[in-house]
Amino acid sequence: MLFDNHGRKIDYVRLAVTDRCNLRCFYCMPEQGINYLPKKDLLTFEEIERLITLLASMGISKVRFTGGEPFVRKDFMDLVFRIGKIEGVREMHLTTNGVLTAPYVQDLKAAGIQSINLSVDTLDRERFKMITRRDEFDHVMKTMDSLLEHDFKVKINAVVMEDKNIEDILPLVEYTKSHPVSVRFIEEMPFNGEGSHYPKLTWTYKKILEHILTAYPNLRKLQDEPSSTSYNYTIEGHQGNIGVIAAFSRTFCGTCNRIRITAQGTLKTCLYDRGVLNIRDLLRSNPSDLPLRHALLDAFRQRPKNGFEAELTRAGAGVSESMSTIGG
């Protein structure tokens, strides 16, 4: 088993397979997009397979595919099948925006994906277009229906944004009455690719919860899993449930079990750090895995205690990354 310098078990990797996305959500990237990485800078499927095999041998058992949008990368499903065959990988999950996903739902099941996080900030078609700057709502909902038909465990990720989708919070809660999904409301984070920073956040997890309580006073707390990032609740008579994620307030760092690998192979031991290890270069310059294993262990021994400490390591650099390059 892998532990960091704070005694936290690390068993979960979030793997960004691309920095590209087919939506332009304004909280994630500028309208004109970001400067995408050239293909030669991305980890190849062979390199990803080698890396996950190594990580699995060290104690990582859970993999989440993220992007950008994973399905924008050519032959993404081939990679999923390959990773599913690696010894030690016991769980595979996917985060997708759902635009291109529907035709692959059966393949995802066959490959062994256990749950899917679908990014849906609103159930209103026009607001969806305004937030994502693309008219893809119908494709996303088609994916949602298909995932539920195929008995996938589905979580809806909804970023809560002042002046943008506050009116969508309650309809999303109501959606869980007739659909067996978990809707997770996420505090907005400072990664929009434009360097904007939110020193103060109005719609904190507490405020989101208070807002929901005004319409659903019978909200009942569920027991959260040990490394859960969301505070979870159930409502009597609803098939699904809801959760609130304090992504900006960072209240769940004490049990953080996750690392991130960006599409170009940079290790992030915290969402808020600047990247702590260039895995790609180590993979490309070493036929043996040993130097990379040592470098990874070193990085795990120097993890920041929490997202605030990690953010200090980027002081002066500003916050200009896009969530699309970080992998969510």
Ligand code: SF4
């Ligand atoms: S902010 Fe960093 S340490 Fe805290 S839960 Fe997120 S990734 Fe883990």
